[in-house]
Amino acid sequence: MNITFKKLEVAAAVAKNGSIAGAAADLALSPSGVAAALDGLEAEIGVRIFDRRPAKGVALTPAGRDIVSNAEAILQDMDSFQENAINWIHSLSGVLHVGCFATFSPLFIPPVIREFTRRHPRVTIHIHEGSGEEIEKLIQSSSVDVALTYDFVLRQNLPRESLAPAPTHVVIAADAPEARQDLLRLAQLSELPMILFDQPVSRNYFLSLFREAKLTPKILYQTQNYQTVCELVGAGLGYSLLNLRPPAEHSYHGYRLVRRPLADQYSFPSVVLSYPAGKRRSRIVEVFGTLCRQHVRKVASEFTVSGS
Structure with a gap:
């Protein structure tokens, strides 16, 4: 068989337009060229795809419906292939x-x-x-x-x-009394146990907030693991200072955490x-x-x- 994509495209266009003339206009071909492509496709397959009715256009035969449906699927796959090929060529x-x-x-x-x-x-x-x-x-x-x-x-x-x-915020357990406040101040926090996020530069930044306010935090625990900070806070053992707020409101163990802004004036990263x-x-x-x-x-x- 010598079934080309062009012949499949012609069959799909004729089915869409219901006439050879309409398909010829869509494909920028002559009506005789469309008719010849149809004849060639039907000869290759050995099945009549269309009933041609003079002055009434064409109608799909039962077998033609299946053939055109498959032709349209093949053409769509080819369009997708070409698009992917172009994307591949231009991808990094x-x-x-x-x-x-x-x-x-x-x-x-x-x-x-x-x-x-x-x-x-x-x-x-x-x-x-x-x-x-x-x-x-x-x-x-x-x-x-x-x-x-x-x-x-x-x-x-x-x-x-x-x-x-990335403004600094206070993270505290949802059932802590301070969770009922909209804003928290460093002076208030300095009286509470602190869970310090002990990454080197982060530690220096958080402690500098207290130094600038002439306050000293009561550090109870310190850890370099972000999630451990959240677990200790969620367990009600203290508060912590962090910057970016993650999407999760619960710790690994299901503790609910809330975050509150600092009321103090301060520089943030x-x-x-x-x-x-x-x-x-x-x-x-x-x-x-x-x-x-x-x-x-x-x-x-x-x-x-x-x-x-």
């Missing part, structure tokens, strides 16, 4: 090393990578998580192509782009994209950066802590 390929501050990596990185790899499956991504100091070193050494981190952990003069503010200094940014990096901007700003707007 290569390797991308992404750094991320470990605390908020689960919040930002998976959705961004999922969308990026859907669009560009030929790019291999390596994730490098760490503390603020570790991420800074990775950027300085060009071990990563791009990194998501806080601006206050970048003590060196590294290129950065601010994406969203921003989430930034940072890049190695003096290194040309590839198209892969630029495209990944665009997705990061969109997702980080969306998350920041959805999970801003309010006093309600």
Whole structure:
């Protein structure tokens, strides 16, 4: 058999228009050319597809309905194949090393990578998580192509782009008396047991808030694990200070947590994209950066802590 896509396209167009003349106009062919293609297809298959009625157009035969239905499915598959082929030709390929501050990596990185790899499956991504100091070193050494981190952990003069503010908030157990207040002050918190998030740069930042207010927090426990902070707080053992608010309102053990803004005036960090200094940014990096901007700003707007 010599059944071409053009013959299938002609049969589908004739069925759609109900006439050879209509199909000829759609396909920019002569009516005789359409009729010849139909004759050739019917001869190849050995079945009459259309009943041709002079002055009344054409009508599908019972067998013709099945044949045209299959032809339309084949043509749709071909359109999809061509679209995928074009996307493949124009998609990116290569390797991308992404750094991320470990605390908020689960919040930002998976959705961004999922969308990026859907669009560009030929790019291999390596994730490098760490503390603020570790991420800074990775950027300085060009071990990563791009990194998501806080601006206050970048003590060196590294290129950065601010994406969203990350105001500090108080996280407390839902059944704590303080949970009934809309705003909390550092002076009030300094009288309560504190669960300190003990990542090096984060620790210094949170403690600096008390120093600037000439207060001393009562640190009961300290841990470098973000989730452990949430579990200790949820168990009613104290409060903590954190920045970005995650989407979950419950800890692993089912403790309900609430978050309240600080009433004090203070400086807070921003989430930034940072890049190695003096290194040309590839198209892969630029495209990944665009997705990061969109997702980080969306998350920041959805999970801003309010006093309600």
